[in-house]
Amino acid sequence: MDVSGDAGSTEEIPGILHLDMDAFFASIEVRDDPRLQGLPVVVGGAGARGVVAAASYPARTRGIRSAMPMASARRLAPDLVIVPARIDHYRQISARVMELLADVVADIEQISVDEAFLDVRGARRLFGPPEQIAELLRGRIREDLDLPSSVGGSVSRAVAKIASARAKPDGMLIVPAARTAEFLAPLPVSVISGVGPRAQESLARIGVRTIGQLREIPRSALTRALGPRAPEIAALAEGSDRTGLGRRARDKSLGTERTWDQDLSDPAEVRRSITQMADDVARQLRRGDFVTRTVVLKLRAPDGTTITRSSTLDQPTSSGERLREQVVSLWERERSTMCRVRLAGVRAAHLEPAAGSPVQSELNPRAAGWQDLEAAMDRALERFGTRSLERGSTLSAAPDGARRSPPDPAPDTRAGPTGRLDTDGPHPRGPIGR
Numbered sequence: 001m002d003v004s005g006d007a008g009s010t011e012e013i014p015g016i017l018h019l020d021m022d023a024f025f026a027s028i029e030v031r032d033d034p035r036l037q038g039l040p041v042v043v044g045g046a047g048a049r050g051v052v053a054a055a056s057y058p059a060r061t062r063g064i065r066s067a068m069p070m071a072s073a074r075r076l077a078p079d080l081v082i083v084p085a086r087i088d089h090y091r092q093i094s095a096r097v098m099e100l101l102a103d104v105v106a107d108i109e110q111i112s113v114d115e116a117f118l119d120v121r122g123a124r125r126l127f128g129p130p131e132q133i134a135e136l137l138r139g140r141i142r143e144d145l146d147l148p149s150s151v152g153g154s155v156s157r158a159v160a161k162i163a164s165a166r167a168k169p170d171g172m173l174i175v176p177a178a179r180t181a182e183f184l185a186p187l188p189v190s191v192i193s194g195v196g197p198r199a200q201e202s203l204a205r206i207g208v209r210t211i212g213q214l215r216e217i218p219r220s221a222l223t224r225a226l227g228p229r230a231p232e233i234a235a236l237a238e239g240s241d242r243t244g245l246g247r248r249a250r251d252k253s254l255g256t257e258r259t260w261d262q263d264l265s266d267p268a269e270v271r272r273s274i275t276q277m278a279d280d281v282a283r284q285l286r287r288g289d290f291v292t293r294t295v296v297l298k299l300r301a302p303d304g305t306t307i308t309r310s311s312t313l314d315q316p317t318s319s320g321e322r323l324r325e326q327v328v329s330l331w332e333r334e335r336s337t338m339c340r341v342r343l344a345g346v347r348a349a350h351l352e353p354a355a356g357s358p359v360q361s362e363l364n365p366r367a368a369g370w371q372d373l374e375a376a377m378d379r380a381l382e383r384f385g386t387r388s389l390e391r392g393s394t395l396s397a398a399p400d401g402a403r404r405s406p407p408d409p410a411p412d413t414r415a416g417p418t419g420r421l422d423t424d425g426p427h428p429r430g431p432i433g434r
Helices: 024-032 070-076 087-102 121-127 130-145 157-167 177-184 197-205 211-216 219-238 267-287 320-334 365-384
Strands: 016-021 041-044 052-055 081-083 107-112 115-119 149-154 172-174 253-264 290-300 306-317 341-353 411-413
Touching: 016 130, 016 157, 024 041, 024 052, 024 087, 041 070, 052 070, 087 107, 087 115, 087 130, 115 157, 121 130, 130 149, 130 172, 149 157, 157 172, 157 177, 177 211, 177 219, 197 219, 211 219, 253 267, 253 290, 267 290, 267 320, 267 341, 290 320, 306 320, 306 341, 320 341
Parallel strands: 041 081, 149 172
Antiparallel strands: 016 115, 016 149, 041 052, 107 115, 253 341, 253 411, 290 306, 290 341
C-alpha cells in the first residue's frame, strides 16, 4: 500500500493514472487546419466501404463513432467533413506524447497510439500528488502539441481507465481509494473492460445492470454469469482491486490491411499491394526494435469469405524483403481460389525484441545487401516522407504510360500501441474534404 508523504498520514494514494488523447486523429487534423474547428470531422476513407477511424466531438454529438461505416456517418451528418488518414504523422505525434510523459514519469505502459498507463507513485517527491502530476502532463501536452487529453487516476488500472473516460473531453478525474466503490456503484457494468454484450445479457437476466448491483449478488451467481473472470470483476466492484501496470512487451503483433472500393482482379495488383504492405510492416518492426518469426497474410473475397495463411521463418527478421518473399509465396498458393480480392492484410506475429535475437545468422551477402538498402530507405523515408522512396515493383502503370504508385495502405495495429485504423485507402487531401 502506498501512502502520502505527509507525516502520520495513512491515506492510500491513487498512484495509477490513465492518460488518453481526446479524439486523437481528428484533433490533430483540426489543429493542423483551424478551418475545421467546430465542424463534424472524421478521419477515414471516403469511399463506399470507408470506415470511421476517429471522430471529432462535434461529430460524436451527431452519434458518429469509430468503426462506423462511413455511409452511416454521412446519413447522421450530411455536412460531414472526411479527412484521409496520415498514419505516419499520427505516429510521430504519438512518439512525442510519450516523450513528454517520460520526462515526468519513469514507469509507463503504452497500450495504444493515443493512451498509456502511468505509475506516478515514484514521481510524487519531485512533482507532487497525482492530481498535480496529471495537470502537469496535460499542460505540457497542450503547450507542446496544442492537443487535448484526459486523465483518470485510481489505485487500480481498471478504475483509472474508467475515470479517464468519465473525464472526457479535456478533463481530469482522480478517484480517492476510499471512495472507489462509491464512484463505481452507479455506473453500468458495460464500463468494465471485458464485460461485453453477452456478459451484460447474462448479468441483466439476474437483475444486474450497475456495478453497485453486481456487488450485491452471491459469488456463485456471478461466476455462472461471468465465468473465470468473476473474482477479478468482483474485486473491482468492491473497490479492492489493486492491479498496476502490466509490465508487458509493447507489441504481440503488428500489421497493416486495406479494403478497396473496387475489388482487385489482377494478380499483379494484389502482389504489388501485399509487397507494399510487407515493406510497411517491416518498417514498423524496425521502428519498434522488433523482429518476427511469423508472417500472416489475410485475404477477403467480395462475398466476405476470408482466409488467413501464415508462414514461420527459420530465423527472426525485420527485413521487408524476407517478409515479401513469404507473403507473395502465400498469395501464389491461394490466388486460384481467390479470383477477386476485396481486402488484403499483412501481419507480423510472435514478435521478439531485436536486441539479443539471432538475426546475425541470416547475414549472407544477399541478406546483408537488403539490410543495408532497407536501412538507407528508412533514413530517406524518415527525412522526406512515406512517398519519397518505394520499390520499383510497387509502381503501377498509369493510363498515359507514366509510372505512379498505388495509395499507401492504412495500418491495422490491433495488438499494439498504434491502435487500429481500417479505411478504404487514402484520398487526395484538399483544404476541406466533404
